[in-house]
Amino acid sequence: MTTVESTDLATAWQQWHDEREQMLTEPHGWLSITALHWLDEHPAQYPDLPGTWRVRDADTVEITAAAADAVDVPGHGALDGTATIAPVDGAPGVMVTVGGLVVEIARRTDGYALRVRDPQAVTLTEFSGVPAFPVQERWVVDGTFTAYPQARRITVDAVVEGLQHFPTAVGEVTFDVDGAAQTLVALAGKESGLSLHFRDATSGETTYGGGRILRTADPADDGRVTLDLNRTVNLPCAFIEHATCPLPPAGNTLAVAVEAGERSPLRPDLG
Structure with a gap:
């Protein structure tokens, strides 16, 4: 026998579940991540990303790009030259826009990584629910x-x-x-x-x-x-x-x- 309490529980859960799935399908959310690149002190280029990226020192990451590269850095705007950012360990990374992509620069323990977020990632476009x-x-x-x-x-x-x-x-x-x-x-x-x-x-x-x-x-x-x-x-x-x-x-x-x-x-x- 279905009680009013169990019906209310299921209804509230369904609303919560729908909201969670909606969050997961955001264009640059977790399901859009297609690559993880670990940085070192040497300027390096990565697939589908313009410019160069490197660890500048113990606390900062350095990005170098030309205006035509369409790299937009929080606090700097459209980049034409070099910018430094300081991600915090354990916190969400700094989100850098590169055309239609978003590159999250994250600090984890003593390392820095780029997480590439692409709205066309198969994990997002073919997501069928949780x-x-x-x-x-x-x-x-x-x-x-x-x-x-x-x-x-x-x-x-x-x-x-x-x-x-x-x-x-x-x-x-x-x-x-x-x-x-x-x-x-x-x-x-x-x-x-x-x-x-x-x-x-x-x-x-x-x-x-x-x-x-x-x-x-x-x-x-x-x-x-x-x-x-x-x-x-x-x-x-x-x-x-x-x-x-x-x-x-x-x-x-x-x-x-x-x-x-x-x-x-x-x-x-x-x-």
Whole structure:
């Protein structure tokens, strides 16, 4: 029997899911990335990109291009000569427009990379949606957040060997799945709330092996927090080859199968 509560849950989830897919299909979003080039101190040229690109020093990247190259750099405008920019580790990169392309210049650990974003990327033009498990009320669970005395910067590996990420761990969230207690390290959300990055028994089977993320609202003053596991999502590295996503914090692997949220997506770039 379908209840009003389950109908409302499914309706709200569908609206959220539609908005997420719309975000994924932005012309220069994650699905448009076609290449990842790592820079060094030597000026270099790259396929489909005019000018030269290099690491200038420990904190900046240098771009050299002529006016005819149509390279537009934030803070500089249309480039005719040389410009330097300073991407921040762990933050979104600086977006440089090159004709119809957008080149993201990102800093990751001690390296700098160019991510080329092309609206004609096959991963974008042939995107057919994100598969997901059926929405179920059983996957909306109550949790308890226990804050650490002080937030701590932790180190996690990345899907790219040799890279690391440094998220902020703010506490732990405990909750039950089918009567079994579970605990996850909670990371600070981008603007508010918590981010739970985890693997479970579905990882590498029906869901992406590098883990998925569930974002929550801010916990209540007494630590109560609602986990709607139906809204567990893939990271960009599940969809494309050229991402540098973090892996879950040590210990954030659940023995249970969380058959909720997004499943492994189809990859048109893999045939």
